[in-house]
Amino acid sequence: MSETPVSVTKKAEPQAAAVPAQATSPENGEVLLRVEGLVKHFPIKKGILQRQVAAVKAVDGIDFEVRKGETLGVVGESGCGKSTMGRVITKLIEPTGGKIEFEGQDITKLGTRGMRPLRRDIQMIFQDPYGSLNPRHTIGSIVSAPFRLQGVEPEGGVKKEVQRLLELVGLSPEHFNRYPHEFSGGQRQRIGIARALALKPKLVVADEPVSALDVSIQAQVVNLMDDLQSELGLTYVIIAHDLSVVRHVSDRIAVMYLGKIVELADRTSLYEAPMHPYTKALMSAVPVPDPTRRGAKSERILLKGDVPSPISPPSGCRFHTRCWKATEICKTSEPPLLQLAPGRQVACHHPENAEDQAPDDTTLLAVAKEAIEVVTLARTDTEPEPATESEPDSEPETSDVADVTDAADETDAADSGDAADSGDESEVQPSADADEPDDVQESTDK
């Protein structure tokens, strides 16, 4: 809990810089949801006293707002905290710190009772259409549950309203008395959507709504959500890992990495000119369904290794251990989420497609040189291009090499709960004190 004020004050400055600029942006609508310095840490407890020994920093200080009628897409790799974020803003789990405002009302501290009247305005669609519907309830009772719980008596009775909802999502009203197992995955997802829409919510948070579905069914559900949005004026927060789906459905997109938003921009500019190196790598990793592009000049940035553990995220910029542009400043100071162009917020010292935020610091870290591999998407019968440095003009910095190996050793020696993520070459667990990394790691080694 003690971290809360720290992270809030740390964020306060960039926030102040970013907000006024945003106010002048043309597509500024009414803000429905505002999140400031949101933090969610899950404690790790050990021993008979269950003392907290560490925390999984699932969400570690994020700010964003959702405007009425828009769709905000949230993307990131697994473990970046996007689902936790979704659950915190719907208050399914309590935030550790920060502030959530819904329609101007601070809902952060509201308890179960206080939240209840707001539940009808904030609804959620879950990923797994098998796990989110009670197998012992009929579809009728599942979709009418919101009316029962909220004590709402819709016009013409609950049953009629439920049947109208089923029709709205493309199911037949006769399905009222059936059980979830009688439906296919796509149909179940429609039931989940019908339930979420029952009370005419203002905000719908959808956590991977289509990732469990087949492509053809996925398109049906995406179209359905699209139609419902224009019909009912819904606001969506769509959390997904599929960048193609997010591009299709979102107006603005937030890219998350290790509990932080690294880039927040509107769809077109994000996909056409990503500013954060992580966004760029993520985009280039998506396979494009066009075989003629193979062997063409399209290059792919292959990030090496895995996402570091959110228990002890890297110091400074969290992406610096895998970034090919990382310099000393990335290791020591955390880049704030700044507005670098109208409607585009980026947290990076050396962004792509924008002015360098730390132009003096040009020496690359040793890890940066091996952080990525650029591959040309070649046909199987042609030789792939050898891995190239993206910044050939940079000077080698030999002093850091020892640092890297030491750190890797240290990671391996770390406790086994951490081991799933440890041990990749690019994954350096930097020590807290970045000024004298060598010394610190020597001592931890022994």
Add this chain to the structure above:
Amino acid sequence: MTELSKTGAAVGEPVAEGPSKPPTAFLEVRDLKVHFPTDDGLVKSVDGLSFKLERGKTLSIVGESGSGKSVTSLAIMGLHRLGARGKNVKMSGEIWLDGKELIGAAPDDVRRLRGRDMAMIFQDPLSAMHPYYTVGNQIVEAYRVHNNVSKKVARTRAVELLDRVGIPEPAKRVDSYPHEFSGGMRQRAMIAMSLANNPQLLIADEPTTALDVTVQAQILDLIRDLQKEFESAVVLITHDLGVVAEIADQVLVMYGGRCVERGPVEQIFAEPQHPYTWGLLGSMPRIDREQTERLVPVKGQPPSLINVPSGCAFHPRCPYADLPKGGITRTQRPELQEVGGDHFSACHLSPEDRTRIWTEEIAPKL
């Protein structure tokens, strides 16, 4: 390593064709049928599938869940007969691997091939690996089954393999348990296991579906490299057309247990000939272009494999089912016909109709 490459070279030589109906390709599947009798009826998971695959080439099998993709791969590996001793499955047809027929072969003979000449990468590495044994032990076991070597030699081989698939500090990680690996590393370890005996045929069943895009890119790159190195034939089962476009040489589209379209990857994407392929292409959001248009989903649900629709199995979902005269789509099953160089499609639509629909209605919306 030396012993292995010897084996590899021996197998790599042109095959002298002995059997009565000699196969012309490295892997040839002819009229494969896999049916499962159940209380509800006969489930026709694969119902007459034929294809060929040469060494060094990649075939992608695409289709929705329940179209028979995975059942096909298990049939090639001879894994259907294992559990139930063949009582719960009816298989017919022929599978020729490097001049050997597998369906009629004795289980012991198939077992000798499995893991050595053909290997499989499964979708979920956590459930495919044994949680109780170290990764190294499992690779050692896979190697020693087919090679009479000491544990020590096999262990060296395991470290070598882990190194080859890009696991850092392989000598240390060889003693880790599967749960200590991250998803991407686990998938790498499984690839290492399947490569233990330099297989000539590698079957990957949705190898990247459970992984993040960045890791998916790493794994696809690895499979591509390894294929080049060992000249293996790869069968890649996936539902992601992006992956297909990137890695496949040949594409086979399955629907309701049958092949509806097959051809070189460029043709399948440039001039697809079957309405179901159009549907798949239309329902996919694209990252490479701004899409203001709506997606064009395939309406309805995938067919039940017990009551496969009569005639063309796709006709209940096909927007063009009424175009061919006389309701032929409902009564007569379309056969695969060559529609271009090595490009086959099973559809009743006339070639003129298909070209017109594709160029005028489908392609502009993609």
